[in-house]
Amino acid sequence: MSHSLILTNVKVVTATEVFDGTVVVENGRILRIDQGVTSLAHAVDGGGDYLLPGLVELHTDNLEKHFAPRPGVRWPARSAVMTHDAQIVASGITTVFDALSLGDVMDDSNRLRYLQDMVDALDEAREAGVYRADHLLHLRCEVSYEGLPDLFGVMADHPMVHLVSVMDHSPGQRQFVREDKYRQYYQGKYGLSEQQMEDFILSQKANSEKFSSQYRRTVVDACRHRGIPLASHDDATQAHVAEACSDGMTIAEFPTTEAAAKASHEAGLKVLMGAPNVVRGGSHSGNVAASALAEIEVLDILSSDYYPSSLLDGAFRLSRENAAYTLPRAIDTVSRAPARSAGLTDRGEIAQGQRADLVLARADTLSPVIRQVWREGERVF
Incomplete structure (x- = not known):
């Protein structure tokens, strides 16, 4: 040191x-x-x-793309972790919550196939003391996934876990209120035919109906017992926000409507939006733009999500484009605010x-x- x-x-x-x-x-x-x-x-x-201040990133799946840089390509784990770490630091991020998905819409997805390899590689690099950034874990719990309880049971007590979010990516609600956007996203991602897409939609809706409520309760109760900060995800309605408040959430990740974002902010949850949304000028899912939330001053935290360099870029753009966000306030969205919302008081x-x-x-x-x-x-x- x-x-x-x-x-x-x-x-x-x-x-x-x-x-x-x-x-x-x-x-x-x-x-x-x-x-x-x-x-x-x-x-x-x-x-x-x-x-x-060094940037604090709460939600990035950047690690996944280094494990699977192309379809059918599995990159060596240690190299993938260190390349990810280098990219994170080069983006000004000194504390990163690597977001690992516990569950997915596809049972054989790379994020599930490589989950344990990613955790093992992160552990190995930490033990070797070779990180440039400080790496923590954010468990993204897909509550409509049948196998979530088993995955969460294995990971909940991992010492690097400092944040947990609950998600439901089934069609017709939250991120994908618009089913046309759901079709566009998943047909493009998985190359599904029209019939396969119809079957996929029916399956995802059935899983949500069967598992989501029960699994959400399991995860929330376990985190509150352990003192792990919780984040809601893709809240769209007043009812979603009320549920998040009842569950003791501290962060509202990517609310999809202005009403949900405003209600979350007023209730004391820190509203987190994607920095790529700021840089690109809107949501790729057709939901509320981060700039619209900045206009009504309910944008509290930015996350690089899938593009690390967007974090600092987004903060500076926010300060240039919105008079209410002075540079100190804009930088706060990528430093102190995310740190404090995740219980980190020594940085940011x-x-x-x-x-x-x-x-x-x-x-x-x-x-x-x-x-x-x-x-x-x-x-x-």
């Missing part, structure tokens, strides 16, 4: 303001934050770029005593350019 580090001539972005200053790090923690520039010879000159902001997870970024072009990244005072990029 680094014993001392001084970063100067930087635009320091705290939780409330931006100023030209100097940050002093001692033994992996932020010791002091000063206005102005120091002339000490061993200080790192930031060239006037932004100094940001540039403040005395916090972990020295820091990002130096240049933002004089349309998309920010990440120049350097430190985790607990050690340079990792």
